[in-house]
Amino acid sequence: MQKLSNNQIAWRAAQDIADGSYVNLGIGFPEKVAQYHPEGRVAIFHTENGILNFGESPAKGEEDWDLINAGKKAVTLKPGAAFFHHADSFAMVRGGHLDVAILGAYEVAENGDLANWSTGPKGVPAVGGAMDLVHGAKRVAVITDHVTRDGKPKLVKRCTLPLTGVACITRVYSSLAVLDIEGGRFVLREKLPSISLEELQSLTGAELVVPETVLDLIVPEL
Template sequence: MTVDTHPMNTREDIKLSNAQIAWRAAQDIFDGAYVNLGIGFPEMVARYQPEGRSAIFHTENGILDFGEAPPEGAEDWDLINAGKKAVTLKPGSAFFHHADSFAMVRGGHLDVAILGAYQVAENGDLANWRVGSKGVPAVGGAMDLVHGARQVVVITEHVTRNGEPKLVERCTFPLTGVGCITRVYTSHAVVDVSGGRFVLREKLAAMTIEELQAMTGAKLHVDGDVADLVVPQL
């Protein structure tokens, strides 16, 4: 089934917080997975590993198996992630040159990369580094991550601050990678990218599929049951 777009106000009155989006994404990381978390919002995923599971986190600047952020005032600024935030070390953590770190990425040794996004297209294209004149100076290591990790997923708000959709037919911002995204966790839904289509898997129970479609810049396809998107209060 395909749900057609039609004009409707966005449902920003009901949505998940960033912490809840990160929690939902963390539930799908399998035990022992090697995971790279993008700078900023995706770093929150590390806080919400399910009980009994432990991911091994990788950072491009050369640490494998780092831990939580230290308490304020206890930072060791020689121990930072790629976003220049202080981290702690787990037993068995490893340090290496950033060239070796990117060899791990390019060699296909990461199971999952979790990134933020400005736009995701229905064919899996990702734009997450520049909006017009705004953004970081260059695409950087993200272009390696999106084609080196075995699975690349996005966590993001469903729409921009101006109410523009982030899930679109085609990206209009400079691309980070082509056909690389397989799943998107948003403030309103969980959407798979499959066969050049957005396939709706979960949505907030308080909104209809039609309301969600009105917030989405490409057609949402329904293949089987759509589950309720259920997360704890965080």
């Protein structure tokens, strides 16, 4: 089955970040979104460990390990970048000063619940700042594969894993589709042209709302 790569999912999510937005990207896969921010638009990237307006990753061998993001990866700084205390960084999150947060997910429920910090009793818990971000950012989106490695749906009717936040997700960018969460339902906005509605529904653990117009999900080769 054809599906988008992680780079392609990240590219698609980046296209929806409005000019001038203050943005926090989750650790790991979501960090890729910054690589594909459209030229000509400004995004001010925030990290929980106390940097605002960091830039691209440095070239290999040119890292300054005093300059790292929350995922302990080396970053560069853009003109006007600022450093501040960890507590001030979370005050920005909790005070509603972030326009967008983009996170990964283990499960997303049709009512917008998110589970992304633990895979259950045998999993290693990794809460990080996600519990603050999902209720502090003005808009919270998820980027994820549509199914798990063993083919089980990650978009479900109700989450079975420990929750990160309740009714907090408004849009999902998956490897097969773009969906909005509206009125407690997954509303299909875009899908890969190569997959039928029936196949997409079979890979989704909740009923899809299919509007009259569903766009083709078209992304570049990356």
